[in-house]
Amino acid sequence: MLDDLLSGFMGGLIAKGVSKAFPPRGAHEFVHVPFEVIRQRNKWLYRSAGGAFLFGFLGPLFALAVGSANAPWRNEWLTGVIFGLPSLTFYVFLGLIWTFRGRSRTREFLFYAERQLETNIHVCHAIGVPMSVLGLVSLALLWR
Numbered sequence: 001m002l003d004d005l006l007s008g009f010m011g012g013l014i015a016k017g018v019s020k021a022f023p024p025r026g027a028h029e030f031v032h033v034p035f036e037v038i039r040q041r042n043k044w045l046y047r048s049a050g051g052a053f054l055f056g057f058l059g060p061l062f063a064l065a066v067g068s069a070n071a072p073w074r075n076e077w078l079t080g081v082i083f084g085l086p087s088l089t090f091y092v093f094l095g096l097i098w099t100f101r102g103r104s105r106t107r108e109f110l111f112y113a114e115r116q117l118e119t120n121i122h123v124c125h126a127i128g129v130p131m132s133v134l135g136l137v138s139l140a141l142l143w144r
Helices: 002-021 035-066 077-101 103-117 121-143
Strands: none
Touching: 035 077, 035 103, 077 103, 077 121, 103 121
């Protein structure tokens, strides 16, 4: 229990340090729009993106809990799916926003997400893209 508390505390410190080292960018194209308007337009997208991320994390865990101990898919690649699938579902969600709402709406959503996370979005991409590739490769190797 103590190790869980310490890891949560350290994770919070690391996140706070990253947000201070890499603050959100100033997006000049949205300066003319009040942030409250941007918040109202993007809050549901932000919550939906969180739901997609959560689904990507809980899906493999649910499969792990329900499956038998000697199932052929229970191997080391499942770990890659557990850590990579949440990022992959987030990027699929971004692709859906791009497809149905357009480029400018996606940029506005990323601006809002950057403000909510209090971290430069490029830092999130630097972590998320490799994790997505890990999830995709692990998923492909699980299905072979």
